[in-house]
Amino acid sequence: MKIPPPRVKKELVPLAVVMAEAKLDGICKPPSSEQCFVVGQTVSAAGLVPTARSSLTAQDKRGSYLARWNIGRMSFIVDPGLYALGAPDSSSVVVVTANYKMSFDQLRAALAGRDCWILVLDTKGINVWCAAGKGTFGTVELYDRVVESRLAEVVTHRKIIIPQLGAPGVNGLDIKKYTGFQVVWGPVLAADLPAFLDNGMVADAAMRRKSFPLAERLALAPVEFVQASGKIFLLILFFLLLSGLGGKNIFWAAALEMGFFAVLALLAALIGGTVLVPVLLPWLSGRAFSVKGMWAGLLSYLVVVAIYLFVWPDRGMGRVEIVAWLLMVTAISSWLGMNFTGASTYTSRSGVRHEMLRAIPIQVAAGVTGFCCWLAARFWIS
């Protein structure tokens, strides 16, 4: 990958020139008022601006909850553009966010009771930080929105508050140069905005740090779980089928002989890699997520084996089968754990690449060896 270009790619025209040439006529399109959170219209010097409700309704919360489970997550969006919150006037602060509705909701809920303008960028429904990394929450998009919303007419001051996590995509100096607006880097979390505003737009050190608390890791687990569960389900079908083809019984009886434990083992891998890794992240040994995933898989596998032997003592289980699943469960869980780097808040691309190049061969070797052991147990031993 390349170093981010220090200057914007698109040829930006200074806002003063755009305004002097009256190119703004006809391009001002306020965002749709036909959105569930719009409660009215606010009069600004550049026309009517939709007013957003600052409290979250049951419908808003339901949408966020479903998105956390990966349902409708990519279409959970807000029409980009300028919104009013409370009763802002030409001296009110301007806060910028992404058009992922959860980002927008957290912002307006954090600013309840305050009068301000919210400028929503078109990030294709992606949150601020991820979109900044991709460049959609970026200098050019911000410039376009400032021009299109006629922000320079709406407010008399020249400051816009950008979330600090938008900095990977936004060059504050270019924004100042081309729009006249000075970028003020807001806190990492929207929830800290009231304190930031009350403190004269200064964030303390804690507000500038991105932490990764348990609540946040837990909130991310369902998406990981749902995304991986489809593949695990296919693996379950695959092992039931293979188990059914072996043995001496008729298909369904044979499928359950070794397929039953396969289901439990694969669920152990799924829970280890997508639930235990996020939840136990600080306590799992190792820096690499693949190592943490391996430990999480081992832990959930041991629990499943214990439950199996305790609840179904008569079903029995071969030693080769136990070892086969030990290898496969830890390999899958390690892979799933490694995938959690994408959702975590502190892993670097170089680090992920570093661990992938080392972990994937081991994961593949463990998985293939485990699978061969399982095949041997099903078709040759016994």
Added chain:
Amino acid sequence: MADYFQYIDNVVSLKLNPEICIGCGICELVCPHGVLTVTGGKAVLVARDRCMECSACARNCPVGALEVAAGEGCVRAIINELLGREGDCC
């Protein structure tokens, strides 16, 4: 507690050229992991291994004193990159 979240050491691509740094402090402001601090009129990499290569500092450095191979620390994006495919994560 803060050090619980430290990723793999000695892998990040972040480079600071102190020769051209003007000590404006914007990097210290935008970094979400406290990697840089301005001391004695120059930025210093005080916790280089905590860098996650988000490129916020490099993007906003007015003199180009910071360099980082930016990108998302995401398995799918890297697989796509290794296979020469388009596409990314999230």
